Amino acid sequence: THYVYRFGGGVSDGGKGDKNLLGGKGANLAEMASIGLPVPPGFTISTAMCARYYEEGERFPDSLRDEVAQGIAHIEGVTGKRFGEPANPLLVSVRSGARVSMPGMMDTVLNLGLNDETVVGLARAADDERFAWDSYRRFIQMYADVVLELDHGAFEEALEIAKEDNGFTLDTELNADHLKALVAEYKGLVEKEWGRPFPQDVHDQLWGAVGAVFGSWQSERAKVYRRLNDIPADWGTAVNVQAMVFGNMGDTSATGVAFTRDPSKGDRAYYGEFLINAQGEDVVAGIRTPQYLTRTAREEAGAKAASMEEAMPEVYAQLAQVFDTLENHYRDMQDIEFTVEQTKLWMLQTRSGKRTAKAALKIAVDMANEGLISHQEAIARVDPAALDQLLHPTLDPDAPRDVIAKGLPASPGAASGAVVFDADTAERWNADGKAVILVRTETSPEDIHGMHAARGILTARGGMTSHAAVVARGMGRPCVSGAGSLSISARDKVMRVAGREVREGDILTIDGATGEVMAGAVATVQPELAGDFGTLMAWADEVRRLKVRANAETPDDCRTAREFGAEGVGLCRTEHMFFEAGRITAVRQMILASDEAGRRAALDRLLPEQRSDFVGIFEVMAGLPVTIRLLDPPLHEFLPHEEAEFAEVAAAAGVDIGTLKVRAAELHEFNPMLGHRGCRLGVTYPEIYEMQARAIFEAAIDVAEKSGAAPIPEVMIPLVATKRELDLMKAVVDRAAQAVFSERGRTVDYLVGTMIELPRAALKAGEIAETGEFFSFGTNDLTQTTLGVSRDDAARFLGAYVEQGIYAKDPFVSLDVDGVGELVELAAERGRKTRPDIKLGICGEHGGDPASIAFCETVGLDYVSASPYRVPIARLAAAQAAL
Ligand code: ADP
Numbered sequence: 001t002h003y004v005y006r007f008g009g010g011v012s013d014g015g016k017g018d019k020n021l022l023g024g025k026g027a028n029l030a031e032m033a034s035i036g037l038p039v040p041p042g043f044t045i046s047t048a049m050c051a052r053y054y055e056e057g058e059r060f061p062d063s064l065r066d067e068v069a070q071g072i073a074h075i076e077g078v079t080g081k082r083f084g085e086p087a088n089p090l091l092v093s094v095r096s097g098a099r100v101s102m103p104g105m106m107d108t109v110l111n112l113g114l115n116d117e118t119v120v121g122l123a124r125a126a127d128d129e130r131f132a133w134d135s136y137r138r139f140i141q142m143y144a145d146v147v148l149e150l151d152h153g154a155f156e157e158a159l160e161i162a163k164e165d166n167g168f169t170l171d172t173e174l175n176a177d178h179l180k181a182l183v184a185e186y187k188g189l190v191e192k193e194w195g196r197p198f199p200q201d202v203h204d205q206l207w208g209a210v211g212a213v214f215g216s217w218q219s220e221r222a223k224v225y226r227r228l229n230d231i232p233a234d235w236g237t238a239v240n241v242q243a244m245v246f247g248n249m250g251d252t253s254a255t256g257v258a259f260t261r262d263p264s265k266g267d268r269a270y271y272g273e274f275l276i277n278a279q280g281e282d283v284v285a286g287i288r289t290p291q292y293l294t295r296t297a298r299e300e301a302g303a304k305a306a307s308m309e310e311a312m313p314e315v316y317a318q319l320a321q322v323f324d325t326l327e328n329h330y331r332d333m334q335d336i337e338f339t340v341e342q343t344k345l346w347m348l349q350t351r352s353g354k355r356t357a358k359a360a361l362k363i364a365v366d367m368a369n370e371g372l373i374s375h376q377e378a379i380a381r382v383d384p385a386a387l388d389q390l391l392h393p394t395l396d397p398d399a400p401r402d403v404i405a406k407g408l409p410a411s412p413g414a415a416s417g418a419v420v421f422d423a424d425t426a427e428r429w430n431a432d433g434k435a436v437i438l439v440r441t442e443t444s445p446e447d448i449h450g451m452h453a454a455r456g457i458l459t460a461r462g463g464m465t466s467h468a469a470v471v472a473r474g475m476g477r478p479c480v481s482g483a484g485s486l487s488i489s490a491r492d493k494v495m496r497v498a499g500r501e502v503r504e505g506d507i508l509t510i511d512g513a514t515g516e517v518m519a520g521a522v523a524t525v526q527p528e529l530a531g532d533f534g535t536l537m538a539w540a541d542e543v544r545r546l547k548v549r550a551n552a553e554t555p556d557d558c559r560t561a562r563e564f565g566a567e568g569v570g571l572c573r574t575e576h577m578f579f580e581a582g583r584i585t586a587v588r589q590m591i592l593a594s595d596e597a598g599r600r601a602a603l604d605r606l607l608p609e610q611r612s613d614f615v616g617i618f619e620v621m622a623g624l625p626v627t628i629r630l631l632d633p634p635l636h637e638f639l640p641h642e643e644a645e646f647a648e649v650a651a652a653a654g655v656d657i658g659t660l661k662v663r664a665a666e667l668h669e670f671n672p673m674l675g676h677r678g679c680r681l682g683v684t685y686p687e688i689y690e691m692q693a694r695a696i697f698e699a700a701i702d703v704a705e706k707s708g709a710a711p712i713p714e715v716m717i718p719l720v721a722t723k724r725e726l727d728l729m730k731a732v733v734d735r736a737a738q739a740v741f742s743e744r745g746r747t748v749d750y751l752v753g754t755m756i757e758l759p760r761a762a763l764k765a766g767e768i769a770e771t772g773e774f775f776s777f778g779t780n781d782l783t784q785t786t787l788g789v790s791r792d793d794a795a796r797f798l799g800a801y802v803e804q805g806i807y808a809k810d811p812f813v814s815l816d817v818d819g820v821g822e823l824v825e826l827a828a829e830r831g832r833k834t835r836p837d838i839k840l841g842i843c844g845e846h847g848g849d850p851a852s853i854a855f856c857e858t859v860g861l862d863y864v865s866a867s868p869y870r871v872p873i874a875r876l877a878a879a880q881a882a883l
């Protein structure tokens with residue numbers, strides 16, 4: 001086996017298919033080189049070496065030294081320069097590169113190979129002393145920071161002082177002599193902080209940097225990022241060593257970053273920033289204000305500094321061509337890094353660009369319409385979970401707003417919350433259920449957990465491609481970056497702007513689509529569901545087999561669900577209706593009644609209320625199936641629990657307080673989840689289910705008479721374990737139906753079925769299907785009862801379970817396919833054997849989870865049911881599952 005893969009100069013040992021081995025960066029550098037794009041030559045040390053490095057106690061095998069020497073020889077051969085040779089020195093960059101781009105990994109070291117001798121040679125070879133010393137001071141600072149891990153504050157301070165002493169504001173104003181002095185000072189700092197002189201041997205420099213890349217794989221920051229993003233620890237990182245090209249060789253040189261389309265809105269326009277006479281991450285670091293790539297973007301922003309299109313028209317034209325080549329080749333929007341060295345363009349990176357949900361949608365639809373990808377590919381390109389961002393409200397354009405600052409619209413969406421100034425507080429407050437806005441001068445990878453916890457992110461510094469902006473877009477958090485008028489003191493927990501003070505805990509609103517920052521909370525409006533969203537959804541609907549219903553229990557929920565494309569209600573819970581004001585008293589009277597007559601009297605009062613609930617729902621869902629679950633929770637949930645409430649409740653219900661207390665005590669259960677609930681209520685008090693069934697059928701006929709379109713009620717009996725339970729309950733429902741039909745002189749179609757939420761029911765599904773006309777998998781309870789884990793108590797240990805790989809994901813969020821899934825599969829199979837046309841659906845939380853939906857497709861369920869806002873997610877996930 002070998003570990004080193006070359007690229008550039010007409011050679012590519014790898015390609016874009018080798019991301020696992022070469023990391024994303026290395027694979028794409030090789031790919032770009034192989035399609036003839038200008039890539040500085042280099043080589044990649046594979047991720048397999050990272051694993052071996054850790055296996056062997058953080059040491060390199062000798063064979064690697066030979067391979068790296070050959071890699072360097074490759075670069076020397078292509079460039080004609082020599083590593084460590086003063087006459088014509090080769091400088092390289094050392095870049096980390098995992099399979100997926102990962103903040104937390106070692107930052108790139110540029111200009112490696114400079115020392116006291118080669119710097120002189122470089123100055124002579126380039127005929128530019130300033131450039132050589134500028135590169136040397138950059139190298140020492142970067143190496144000290146990322147490889148030696150010395151405090152970078154001292155270096156930055158030295159640079160500031162050098163500028164101040166000379167009355168300069170920009171780095172570019174420093175001349176060769178200033179830079180020489182700075183280098184001397186830097187070397188002194190290294191010796192003082194590190195205890196040894198700055199390494200002069202270029203090979204020591206190289207191995208130090210390579211070791212630092214592998215070492216950073218196990219850094220705390222990288223670990224946190226991996227945990228948040230489900231990245232396995234054994235993937236490892238690759239190391240890329242690449243010939244330097246110089247964007248800091250004067251005014252015909254530059255460096256920049258670009259997207260082939262707008263990553264925020266998705267528009268088909270080149271999008272990016274660049275800086276003349278600059279290197280590496282100067283653009284992202286916010287040291288100088290970057291210039292726009294295109295003239296249009298510059299004009300739109302009202303900026304003065306020339307765009308690249310205007311300042312370097314020839315190179316720009318060449319770059320634009322590269323963008324098109326890359327888009328056509330990768331058939332996706334690309335995120336690109338480039339450098340111009342004395343008018344010569346070099347490509348340093350390309351990858352599929354991170355984008356907002358909005359942009360993902362637009363780009364997928366546009367590319368399909370352009371013929372670049374198929375409809376099916378477009379469907380596959382959009383992450384269903386990310387649609388969530390688009391389905392939520394944005395700021396009401398007509399709501400009054402108190403704008404206190406404006407920054408860049410770095411990641412769209414609106415968010416309000418309490419201001420916090422550090423990531424730890426953000427995390428803590430969020431855990432306490434508070435919405436927070438994380439406010440930072442600028443963010444770094446150390447802030448990731450806080451960004452994750454925050455509803456929105458606001459920074460004073462940094463452009464559209466700054467850390468905050470990139471990470472926020474990836475996470476789907478609204479972000480306003482570079483709001484320059486903010487003066488933030490994280491230490492004093494205060495932000496000053498336009499003569500005002502904002503303190504920790506004050507409410508702010510940010511609008512990531514406009515860049516506005518507002519004091520207080522601002523009203524929001526519903527999202528736009530036509531346009532690209534509608535187009536993609538229509539394509540998805542053509543492809544999917546699974547029907548999508550909604551869990552909804554009010555007419556409003558039903559309307560939202562239908563707007564989002566629900567094809568019925570998969571779960572209408574009835575207990576919430578019992579809690580409504582005006583009814584709870586009758587419910588309590590029913591519970592407190594000492595005999596059936598008393599219960600019936602109370603139920604008679606509830607009937608018209610319940611009927612009007614169903615009328616409201618059926619009107620919205622006319623012509624569609626509506627699964628209604630009869631009463632499920634234990635009765636004591638309807639009784640008061642606080643001493644203070646007893647007197648009032650007793651008076652309202654017309655009983656004395658003593659009776660109420662006795663009855664409440666009687667109803668107490670040790671384990672209500674497994675207690676007197678579900679069909680057990682119907683078995684012991686059939687009159688409750690009878691009233692509910694009557695309300696359903698009367699309402700169905702009312703609506704059918706009024707509108708002509710009858711709903712299709714599917715009456716669902718909860719918590720069934722045996723066929724006999726269902727037999728008894730179905731008889732109650734059928735009797736009520738017959739009674740209503742003969743009273744009204746008309747009928748409606750209906751089904752009676754059950755929730756499968758107990759392992760016994762799944763096992764005996766063949767028998768239960770003799771009576772049940774449909775099954776709805778209640779995977780919330782089925783997960784609880786199969787795993788023997790109470791959902792309400794799981795928080796204490798489930799985190800540890802997921803961390804230790806006992807369950808891959810929270811089984812209440814994503815179906816435990818291996819265990820609970822097997823029961824679902826078996827029940828579906830046994831049910832179908834008895835009743836081939838039995839309707840099968842799922843109505844737990846899992847019905848809105850893309851991975852669980854994929855499972856439902858493989859089992860061949862008829863529909864999934866999710867909360868209204870997740871209906872579009874389910875439609876797209878169902879389509880992806882069918883591809
Ligand atoms: P990151 O993964 O953080 O983007 P990179 O390895 O891409 O780190 O390096 C960051 C920047 O350093 C690049 O965008 C590029 O501007 C600069 N850079 C890296 N390698 C070279 C090189 N060989 N020549 C010139 N600049 C380079």
Ligand code: MG
Nearest residue numbers: 106107108281
């Ligand atoms: Mg970086």
Ligand code: MG
Nearest residue numbers: 025337348349
């Ligand atoms: Mg990069």
